[in-house]
Amino acid sequence: HLTRSLRRRWGSSNQLDVLVKLGGSALTNKASFETLHADNLRDCCENIAQSGKRVAVVHGAGSFGHFQAREHAVSKGSGDPKFSWRGFGLTRSSVCKLNGLVVDGLLAAGVAAVGVSPCDAFGATRGRGVVPRAARRRGVARVRELLGTGCVPAIHGDACIDEIQGASILSGDTLMTLLAEELRPKLVVFITDVPGVFDRPPDEPGATLVPRISVGAGRGPKIATSTALHDVTGGVAAKLESAIAIARAGTPVVVVEAGTAHARAALRGEVPDVCTLVERASSS
Numbered sequence: 001h002l003t004r005s006l007r008r009r010w011g012s013s014n015q016l017d018v019l020v021k022l023g024g025s026a027l028t029n030k031a032s033f034e035t036l037h038a039d040n041l042r043d044c045c046e047n048i049a050q051s052g053k054r055v056a057v058v059h060g061a062g063s064f065g066h067f068q069a070r071e072h073a074v075s076k077g078s079g080d081p082k083f084s085w086r087g088f089g090l091t092r093s094s095v096c097k098l099n100g101l102v103v104d105g106l107l108a109a110g111v112a113a114v115g116v117s118p119c120d121a122f123g124a125t126r127g128r129g130v131v132p133r134a135a136r137r138r139g140v141a142r143v144r145e146l147l148g149t150g151c152v153p154a155i156h157g158d159a160c161i162d163e164i165q166g167a168s169i170l171s172g173d174t175l176m177t178l179l180a181e182e183l184r185p186k187l188v189v190f191i192t193d194v195p196g197v198f199d200r201p202p203d204e205p206g207a208t209l210v211p212r213i214s215v216g217a218g219r220g221p222k223i224a225t226s227t228a229l230h231d232v233t234g235g236v237a238a239k240l241e242s243a244i245a246i247a248r249a250g251t252p253v254v255v256v257e258a259g260t261a262h263a264r265a266a267l268r269g270e271v272p273d274v275c276t277l278v279e280r281a282s283s284s
């Protein structure tokens with residue numbers, strides 16, 4: 001009964017201001033096993049605390065989780081010769097470790113953060129990146145329940161039991177698409193370690209920031225991407241797909257760099273001067 005009234009309270013009057021993904025590239029040194037980028041984490045947490053906005057947090061795995069998932073073929077499922085359930089457990093243990101650090105960072109900044117693990121809160125996936133309706137309903141209800149109390153849910157990319165392939169990886173980017181659809185925030189923010197989406201990998205000579213992507217207005221800019229070797233969820237290309245799906249449904253998305261005034265502005269619900277803004281073309 002209490003749960004129902006909390007959910008109603010959230011649903012009726014409280015639109016979420018910002019749904020943010022703290023990218024693994026921002027929170028960790030992605031090339032180095034289980035290495036936290038403590039300054040970026042602190043900065044993100046303080047900015048969330050000081051934003052004065054209603055925020056829900058998703059975070060990726062970075063160098064927590066991707067290494068184990070790659071070594072034990074967790075995203076490929078239990079039929080893969082390299083897969084083991086111990087590897088599944090190691091992957092979950094690693095992402096939950098990072099979730100603990102993110103929750104602790106938010107708490108230290110004064111935010112009433114509560115960690116949410118999709119493997120438990122949502123339940124089984126049905127193939128890579130597919131969350132069946134019942135699991136979606138369950139997970140979203142849990143998130144709404146927390147928002148209804150005034151807590152800030154901190155949800156992480158996770159290894160999940162999978163109805164088709166035994167096990168799978170549910171990425172933070174997929175969770176962002178799903179939660180944006182359900183919670184209808186005013187702004188969606190992806191924080192990474194680079195100023196936004198570039199026309200080619202940012203470490204390539206001549207790479208240029210793409211300031212705006214208009215979804216539904218012709219073909220859009222040509223974007224080439226690269227992905228870290230151990231990344232099992234598709235890197236920035238997958239993020240761009242999520243951002244485009246979210247923008248197509250009507251919510252503007254910004255991709256912005258951690259530790260900058262631009263990330264701070266985005267967490268206040270503003271479109272920063274330096275970022276990539278993905279939004280629906282006005283005619284579509």
Ligand SMILES: Nc1ncnc2c1ncn2[C@@H]1O[C@H](COP(=O)(O)OP(=O)(O)OP(=O)(O)O)[C@@H](O)[C@H]1O
Pocket residue numbers: 022023024025026030059060061062063172191192193194196197198199200201202203223224225226227231233234235236239
């Ligand atoms: N065209 C591009 N534009 C922007 N970044 C790119 C591009 N190509 C490659 N990258 C790389 O993608 C990285 C960001 O994508 P990544 O998937 O690592 O993000 P993340 O969400 O922070 O990570 P995680 O999945 O661990 O949460 C950056 O570190 C950047 O170097």
Ligand SMILES: C=C(C)CCOP(=O)(O)O
Pocket residue numbers: 024059060061062064065066069091095156157158159169170171172173232233
């Ligand atoms: C368990 C893992 C590797 C979660 C992956 O989530 P992502 O870093 O958001 O792609």
